[in-house]
Amino acid sequence: MSLFEKFEDKSRLLKGLLEQSPRDPFSVSMDEMLGPTRAMVKGKEIVLAGTNNYLGLTYDEGAIEAACDAVKSSGTGTTGSRFANGTYAGHKELEADLAEFLGYKHCIVFSTGYQANLGAISALAAPPNDVILIDADCHACIYDGCQLSGAETIRFRHNDPESLDKRLSRLGPEVKGKLVCLEGMYSMFGDVAPVKEFVEVAHKHGAQVLLDEAHSFGVFGDGGRGVCERDGVLPDVDFYTGTFSKSLASIGGFVASNHPELEYLRFSSRPYVFTASPSPANVAAASAALKKISTDSSMRTRLWENAERIHAAFTQLGFELCAPASPVIAVKLKNKEEAFMAWNVLMENGVYVNLAIPPGTPNAASILRLSVSAAHTNEDLDVVVDAYTTLSQILAKGAA
Numbered sequence: 001m002s003l004f005e006k007f008e009d010k011s012r013l014l015k016g017l018l019e020q021s022p023r024d025p026f027s028v029s030m031d032e033m034l035g036p037t038r039a040m041v042k043g044k045e046i047v048l049a050g051t052n053n054y055l056g057l058t059y060d061e062g063a064i065e066a067a068c069d070a071v072k073s074s075g076t077g078t079t080g081s082r083f084a085n086g087t088y089a090g091h092k093e094l095e096a097d098l099a100e101f102l103g104y105k106h107c108i109v110f111s112t113g114y115q116a117n118l119g120a121i122s123a124l125a126a127p128p129n130d131v132i133l134i135d136a137d138c139h140a141c142i143y144d145g146c147q148l149s150g151a152e153t154i155r156f157r158h159n160d161p162e163s164l165d166k167r168l169s170r171l172g173p174e175v176k177g178k179l180v181c182l183e184g185m186y187s188m189f190g191d192v193a194p195v196k197e198f199v200e201v202a203h204k205h206g207a208q209v210l211l212d213e214a215h216s217f218g219v220f221g222d223g224g225r226g227v228c229e230r231d232g233v234l235p236d237v238d239f240y241t242g243t244f245s246k247s248l249a250s251i252g253g254f255v256a257s258n259h260p261e262l263e264y265l266r267f268s269s270r271p272y273v274f275t276a277s278p279s280p281a282n283v284a285a286a287s288a289a290l291k292k293i294s295t296d297s298s299m300r301t302r303l304w305e306n307a308e309r310i311h312a313a314f315t316q317l318g319f320e321l322c323a324p325a326s327p328v329i330a331v332k333l334k335n336k337e338e339a340f341m342a343w344n345v346l347m348e349n350g351v352y353v354n355l356a357i358p359p360g361t362p363n364a365a366s367i368l369r370l371s372v373s374a375a376h377t378n379e380d381l382d383v384v385v386d387a388y389t390t391l392s393q394i395l396a397k398g399a400a
Contacts, residue, residue: 021340023347025355035059036375041352047383049370050354052187054219054327055289055299056375057249063288067250070284078277082109083266086277094287095254101294102225102240104256108265109283111275113214113243114141116253119271120210120239121145121181123264127152130177133167133207135159135193137362142181142212148270151179158362161197168205178207184216184227188361188369190328192216196231208238218247218293219327224300244278247293250286252278303327303374306381310372313385317392322367330356330367331388338398339366342391349387 018024030048032040036056037048057063070090080086091109099107110116122145125132130151134142137158146153157163164180171178180202185192195211202209213226221229224247228234238259244252255262265272278286293299304327311325322330333339336357343355346368354369361367370384 017336017340020337022344025340025343028352037373037377037380039352041347044350046347046350046352047376047380048352049372049376049380049384050352051373052215052246052371053249053373053375054215054303054371055247055249055293056373057247057289057292057299059375060249060289060292062292063249063285066284066288067281070280074280076281077279080277081273081275082277083273088277088280088283090280090283090287091277094283094290097287097290098254099256101223101290102256103234104240105258106260106262107254107256108262108272109278110253110255110272111278112251113241113245113253115271115275116241116243116255117141117210117212118145118148119269120241120255120265121179122148122271123269124210124239125149125151125177125179129175130179131171131175132179132181133164134181135183137186137188138181138183139187139212139214142183146181159191159193161194161201164198165201165205168201168207171205178202178205179210180207181210182212184211184213184220185326185328186362187215187328188356188367189322189330189365190326191323192220192227192326194231195228195237196233199228199233199236203236209236210239210241211237212241214241214243214253215246215328217242219300219303222297224293224297244282244286244289248286248289250278250282250289252282252286299374303372306374306376307372309381310370310384314388317388318396319388319392322365327372329370329372331370333366333368336366338395339368342368342395345391345394346387349383349390351384351387 030039036053036059039046078086095107095109118141127150132146132151132153135158136155154167156167182193199209216226218224220227228237240256242254244250307327308325311329320332356369357366358364
């Protein structure tokens with residue numbers, strides 16, 4: 001048997017879909033960036049509505065200047081891991097700033113958000129006496145962290161505290177450590193977890209909570225500290241993970257906690273010990289973005305105004321939406337073929353969004369996933385609404 005034989009079924013499926021599609025939605029190249037919401041793609045100006053640039057800070061002057069200064073003073077890379085030679089003063093300063101911003105005592109910066117979850121979960125839980133309980137719709141990095149840990153992993157129904165309660169109730173006395181993993185806002189559909197209820201259920205059973213606020217950091221809460229801040233349970237979350245690649249407009253990730261034992265991860269988390277640390281430019285850009293988030297709430301206000309406008313417009317157009325208004329707005333299509341067609345219609349009309357199909361989506365849904373930005377102008381949003389209006393007319397004709 002060839003190593004590649006296992007890929008053949010998926011390859012045939014993708015090839016069949018791409019043969020009917022004028023473009024490959026999974027390899028779009030932004031040939032020239034024109035700003036946080038516009039790019040040139042094959043000679044055409046496109047509105048970017050699938051970039052996760054929630055606060056639009058990728059072109060923030062302060063972040064750009066900080067990144068440039070960091071390259072000049074500290075070079076282009078660290079050439080080593082945090083555990084060896086790759087920890088610079090900037091890493092420590094960013095950890096302290098993130099901890100202060102969130103109100104936690106400890107914080108560890110990782111090279112990516114993916115590795116933050118991978119590294120935290122795999123180090124915190126271990127067989128045979130620890131159990132991890134995860135929301136069924138958790139991100140792949142959380143699943144991979146569970147697998148790397150080797151601990152028994154139990155799924156509970158998505159956004160269902162009662163389901164978690166039942167599963168925790170069934171655990172026997174031999175279980176010593178219980179880690180519950182969930183997300184603030186889920187990246188595919190844009191639905192939001194009832195974090196307060198989950199924390200209460202977990203702590204009732206002596207379990208600890210790891211909350212991934214990757215897509216909700218900077219977005220939810222009065223201070224932009226995530227869904228747990230909005231729900232009033234920020235201090236009660238045991239492990240708070242996040243990424244720099246969304247609202248913080250950089251690359252990297254972090255884990256924060258009030259547990260002093262978090263520091264054990266610095267010598268026991270393989271993705272921390274054996275991965276090169278974030279570059280000086282990435283750290284400096286994230287630090288500058290964090291300062292902007294902590295002092296300027298207008299970006300969050302604009303983001304929510306944009307999100308509510310788009311959600312209302314899509315509702316009026318008759319699209320099947322996957323969740324209430326949030327910065328991620330997903331439209332559900334009938335099947336993969338219709339989703340490919342719809343994605344191409346939007347591109348033809350100057351709008352880029354994410355196409356997501358099974359098996360990479362919850363409930364085997366085929367969706368067009370749009371992410372709103374505070375940087376989207378009214379003109380940008382007009383283009384988006386016009387493109388979706390054209391799409392709704394085409395879908396209506398096809399259904400007639």
